[in-house]
Amino acid sequence: MYNFRNGYRKWVVLLAALLPLVFSTTAQAVIEGISGAAGTPVFNLRAKSGHISTGDGSSVLFWGYGDDGGPIGVQYPGPTMMVNEGDLVTVNLVNELSEATSIVFPGQEVTASGGVPGLLTREAPPDRLTTVTYTFTANQPGTFTYYSGTRPDLQVEMGMVGALIVYPATANTAYGDARSAYDYEYLFLLTEMDPLIHDQVEFGQMSSVNTATAKPVLWFINGRNGPDTLGNVGDPTLPTQPYNIIPRLNPGGRLLSRVIGAGRDLHPFHFHGNNFDLIARDGRFLESAPAAQKNGEVGILPDLAVSDFTLTVAPGATYDTIFTWTGKDLGWDIYGDGATHTCTPDINGFDFTTYEWCDDHNKPFPVTLPSTGDITPGAMYSGSPFLGAAGFLPPGEGGNNPNSGFFYMWHSHNEREIINFDIFPGGMLTFLIVEPPNVVIP
């Protein structure tokens, strides 16, 4: 029988051998969302209930926002609104829930009109008809969040949360200059749920609902439990959970993570593989003065950026981090046998195209690998410890790593939160994939 995978792998190995000849193309990894007319975007949202599929195989009632007239309908989390700095943003809300609701935009100076006055903002009564309108000028670029300002202890739990991203005029930057430049950007909207509360709402037992004693057992990134986080965008089996999260980068690229604490608890979000640099909080750049900068591992950063490997994500707050991966100082050659490729250092000591740390070029792998017959390979093991290389695996093993990248789990470091209602693995979990330089990341 023709072994398709092995044939493919031989091709990959061949390609890896040609690496110095291949220029990597760093296309921008995008965040899914909705955007409106240039300058004056208008978002028409409708608050409705629906059901999500959770990683433990359950179906849970949620309340959410949907793009009115859009292809998805009500979704969890709400649609990511993507606007440009200086835009006059209008958000209209109509309410099909059984109680009043609203939207607040922390960090924005919002004018609300229509509807009825509420505690934190004006509210849309549950009449399916009245439109409440929120307008603001997006005068600061950055990552922001929105959520219900009506009975938020329940409605945020029920799913009425979303992301707002304000892009500066300079493309591929988060805050307008090279200190926040990125090659890839990803959204990490972190939430949790106590399905007991959702069941009580679904069964009409509203008088039994007490959010003061909420006890979450489900944890989400962008509205999905792991491992659904690794599914496709718009997976038809997850119609109300359109967003995925699979961060990928090439060596030497700068990956921007827009992290939002959207639930009720703090989450220690852990970036394996390298430290990140926190460059902004609550949509405000961490600089002591305009243009104040310092050097990062790749490129420059605002001077008050903080290098860390676990991000304390507080509810309501947002964080922007720049993450790079180069393999610097690993002490071995990440591309394997040094004879298969060259390393020509730039001024920082990295190869121009492969971003190999040239001091480690041709250094041998520090351990003797066990033979294939002595290991139980995971689905993400390429058969080789080297980037872009692949080894032979027993039939039926591996398979989830077609480019022979490096996988790093990115997850809540509160280990109880990487389960789905007691089932491991799951919850607030996904994987970073360091892809070989020749892999084009769309």
Place this chain on the structure above:
Amino acid sequence: MKKNVRKRIFTTLLAVTLSWGIMVPFAAAVDMVAESTTVTMPGGEVVTMWGYAVPAEPAYDTAFGPNGPPVIKLTAGATLTINLTNNLAEETSIVIPGQQATETNAMVPTWTDGTTGNRGVLPANLLKRVRSFTHEAAAAGSDTYSWGPLKAGTYLIQSGTHPAVQVQMGLYAVLIVDEVADAEAYPGIAYSNEVTLLFSEIDPYLHAAVAGGTYGSTYVNTMQEGYRPRYFLINGQPYSADRSPIAAGVDTDTTILRFLNAGLRDREPIVQGGVMSVVAEDGNPTPFAGAVQQYSIDLAPGKTMDATFSPLAAFNGYVPVYDRRLGLSNDGASPGGMVAMLEIGPATHTLDVVVDPLGTGTGNIRMVGAPGGIDTATLIPDSTEDLLAGTEVTLHGTGAPGSTLTGWTVLDSGGLPTLECQKDPLTDPDPYGDCVVVMDQNKTVTATFTSYPAVTLIGPNGGETIAGGSGYTIAWGAPADAVTFTLGYSFGAGSPWKTIATGVTGDRYVWVIPETVPNHGDLYVAVIGYDATGALVGKDTSDVAAQRNSIALTTPSASGIVLSASGDVTYDITWASSMVSGTVANIGIWYQTAPGMGWKLITVLANDTGSYTWTIPVETTTEALVGVIFYDALGEVLYLDVSDNVFEMAP
């Protein structure tokens, strides 16, 4: 901000007089009393609290009074002495994390065997544990504590004895030390206005265990229960309708917000609609203060955070501060918990709320939504609030048992009635609902409650126009013993009663009328009251039919009509509609040559014109019918009517 000076009350948290932001300039020697008290939470639960009282200061002369825990304010370099009188049944003490204690036995531990100082000699020393971080005031005893020279900043004053219990029970207070009195919080950090926001929680189960003497390792229940706070306080009070806004200066002020967390859980205060600059943490100035802004604050237990906040230019309004960790209910009831409203601007307009003394019934009025400050149900009638000009206030009336709200009257500053809240019961879908007044001048709002000795339907009760697909508020009155109600509707004599809802409490119910209910003409509503045992108290139906939103085909409808098609003869099809809502997308006009035959389309209209000139087609029949159907945007039939009688068609 409150205008009237009110009596303080010791047993409730509902009555709030906020002098936070106007700090009490205590002398450097303060006599404080640790004592037990009870507070009543919104919803009625009575909780035992321990707290600090300052008898010499009227605002704090009792523990956990309306002003919450005491605030002591001094200037850097001063010395603070607290003479603590302990009226509790167990030992207690005072510590201030971040300040230097100066008495000779300061911060010397007290052990569980009552000894102080070093642990002592083996082996007996292994049996004792630390009970206090410093020297104790014995039960019913007293002791003196001193700190200085004081360091600028915001600090928690709290019990140093058995803090896992005593701090949670409420033994906490606030120390503010200015660099320059009322002008500079830290060197170089100037302010012109100050707001202190002390966050804490109550787990009533734990408080009951402590009060009942069942707390501890021999009582496993407390340990099994863990810590599950159900009330969430700012400045010693959970949010409720009568919680007044906190005066926070004017738009040109730089306000320093002093956040403290005396609870056991992380909090994440958010200032909505603005950003802050964090200037200090635990009384230590942050580097680059003012360079970085954020709208949220990480407030871990035991921590203090200071931030400066400047409103937008010309801003005049209310800025909510709330806990984004969602401690936003009072034991599940919303709104509640950790919400405070900062009032920016002069509160020049007085709202006075009165229960009509001439009404036969009684009830309470409270403000729902922003900014808060009115609730006539609290033990202190809280009926007056000074508000910013232009504030839109929503008032909600709740009848006492046996009474129902039956009307609002709004008087302007000249004592003349305004048109606000004057709702026409024939056209307004919620004529007995909330009253919204705009504070463009001083206003007095009177709510009239009516006593009902029998179950009585108030509305709809005849002549109302009710839009299909929308909500209509059914209102009724009932004697006090009727506690649950069943609601139903009927289309008139011979039409079966259908249930709207059962087990309803209160005196109002929002009924969403099904859009696709076909046109039956008139509509009757019934209410049936039951007592607590389920026995019938009484019932009432609409005296006169309420008219549903409907259409009625006017022509052709009468009997004996003959339509002839010879020579392009036209006929005016007419209908009358009482549409109120605007959900109709299309109107279809159809005819059929006999009942049961297929309907043929005459035309589709985009607007409700009330008539259509029909060019009569060539048909031969003696039993034709015309139908008019209103559709929504999805093509669902909303309403329809068909000719009451067949008519004749001839070429």
